[in-house]
Amino acid sequence: MQKKLHHKFQTKLISYDQFMEYKLYDENDGYYSENNQELWGTDYMTSPMIHPAFGFLIAKYIYAVWISMNSPSTFSLIEIGGGNLNLTNDIFEGIQDLSPKFADLLNIVVIDRNFNNNLPRHKNIKLINSDNFNLKNITGVIISNELFDALPFKRLINKNDRFYEIFVNYCNDFQEQE
Structure with a gap:
């Protein structure tokens, strides 16, 4: 997965929404892909x-x-x-x-x-x-039902009255970075 992400984005910094888009919806590796159907409903439950x-x-x-x-x-x-x-x-x-x-x-x-x-x-x-x-x-x-829970989004942090976007960095493992 790490190599695919590195290759896909050709950079060490990936915006949080791009990272989540990939993690949720990649055709082969995403959480909602057919390859991962056995996970659906095992880590959380919704009313239906x-x-x-x-x-x-x-x-x-x-x-x-x-x-x-x-x-x-x-x-x-x-x-x-x-x-x-x-x-x-x-x-x-x-x-x-x-x-x-x-x-x-x-x-x-x-x-x-x-x-x-x-x-x-x-x-x-x-x-x-x-x-x-x-x-x-x-x-x-x-x-x-639950649509907004499955949408990738930007993450921001406020420091000293300024907003900064959070990115995901890969250096032997994934890390958040401002």
Whole structure:
């Protein structure tokens, strides 16, 4: 990994967001890559992993929104950062229980960067890579769970009333550096 990062960035200093982008999303070595699926859900848990009740409560809300809009004949649920589809599947099952009619017309789109296309899902659920995201004129609801936790970000430090960006340095090991 260290050699790949060194080669990839051709410098000893890498901005923190670039480092995290690589560590999270590299096609082969990133945390969210298909090569590391065995790690998913082993180092942390989110509400959809604990119990389907979370998804059912969201399903009730989405159903109420559809009813409040006079039950349009086309309606979409878009989940940004849907990952392993736990939440999406729980929501869809909840909607099927609430209203089979609504479940039949519901168009579900899950947008994420890395998908395992073998994930079990209903035929109404479409997967879109975030690089190809271009949806327009949608009637429906957009949701996201834990998305901001998975975004690379800049890190700053304040010293003597001045802000400095934190970089990652490689010298036999990774170190933070101002």
